[in-house]
Amino acid sequence: MEVRSVTRALQILEAVAQHQPVTVGELSKLLGLPKSTVQRTLVTLDEAGWLRANRKDTTRWDIGARVLAVRPAALQGSSLFAAAREPMIRLRDALNETIHLSVPDGLQGAVIVDRVDCTHALRIFFAIGDISPLHATASGRAILAHLPTADVDEVVRRGLERFTDATPTDPGQLLVELERVRADGFSVNRNQYRSGVCAVAAAILDVDGTPLATITVSIPESRYDAARLPELGRLVTDTAKEIAARRTGE
Template sequence: MKSLIRSLRILEAVAQHQPVTVGEMTKLFGLPKSTVQRTLVTLAEAGWLRANRRDTTRWEIGARVLAVRPAALQGSSLFVAAREPMLRLRDRVNETIHLSVPDALQCMVVVDRVDCDHAVRTFHAIGDTSPLHATAVGRAVLAYLPKQDVDELIARGLEQFGDSTPAGPEDLRAELKRIRTDGYAVNRNQFRPGVCAIAAPILDEEGTPLATVAISMPESRYDEARLREWGRMVADTASEITGRRPGT
């Protein structure tokens, strides 16, 4: 039990002071360096923590925290601002609508979902993660990140999940330019076979992407002739959510 309590306190401290080093945590808790290091590694292996992408000697909160975040998120300004517009968008298109947030450049995490009433529909569990370069929600974020972040993601290598996944640097950059022009991103079988999505970013006052809202559907209901219409609707929904957030 003492070990569990210590781990939780270290997790809380990382969340408060991130990104932090082992040495900083050792001083904070007055514990042996080996104990702190072992706890951090264990939490990282479970997905609760991860090494900072710019300085791997520092630790920060990982995707697992975002996976359990929705319950807490329900009281947040983002969740409150997004819920009603998501419901209205679902009613207009009768497809699954989901809200996702980025975990730095690691992945996108689904934090809320509104289901349609079709017997056959896409399903995204709360807490599901997906790569940025291969999905509409991820590219909607990438399109509004600084160039150096995109370059960093490309330098890591772009995994190809299907024949249509943009795995080449120039292909990805061209797609991000199109997203900035059109205001929405499109995924047609680029991550999961048979799954299509149209997504738009929710931006803060400085234009930084905080989250994305997306329409998701089986490929059997994807209609290229309606893409512009769907794109406008999801972009308008994202803009409405942005405007409903306090301080905007």
């Protein structure tokens, strides 16, 4: 009985991850389980931190913070994590700004899996496991720029939430920005997700062009100098390319 309960809980967890935000009824149909069984399991997983009620619609369920925290830890032995660490440190040393490594969480957002801090008293801090929206951040748009058109359309269909006055919430504006990312090789965020936070990011691509991760330099607006953007973009893109090459042993 206990083994079946664990198996059922894992099935529900995986289904939520794939279909979030999802209702009890939808999960019941997907898995062929009674609604009462699904509801009890959801509550248990919620209490343990693995799932959470959707902020906009509490009848729907999302993956919880514990999953996002475990995932980065699991990546620490991966080829991506190992390949990225040394180049991230060198990039931090060159700029003395915080460097983040993020991976895409489907189309839900970008999850921070590693960070190298700068030495400034005033610095940008996002915790390992934090997830940010694809359309509103430099790391997210670096990912979006290399995804198929159908995936970009799906992100737009879900709605482009506004976080600041600078957030690109118009689909046309977002598409123009993605074209710019593809042309320049890097993306730029000035106060588009968090006020006072600027960032420059580049995608780490697999051999087939799939975005595996992003490398991002995060800078307080008070230290951001637009005149340095070409230099920042070059350093970030060069670091992304180095990580990709180290990962495949080239």
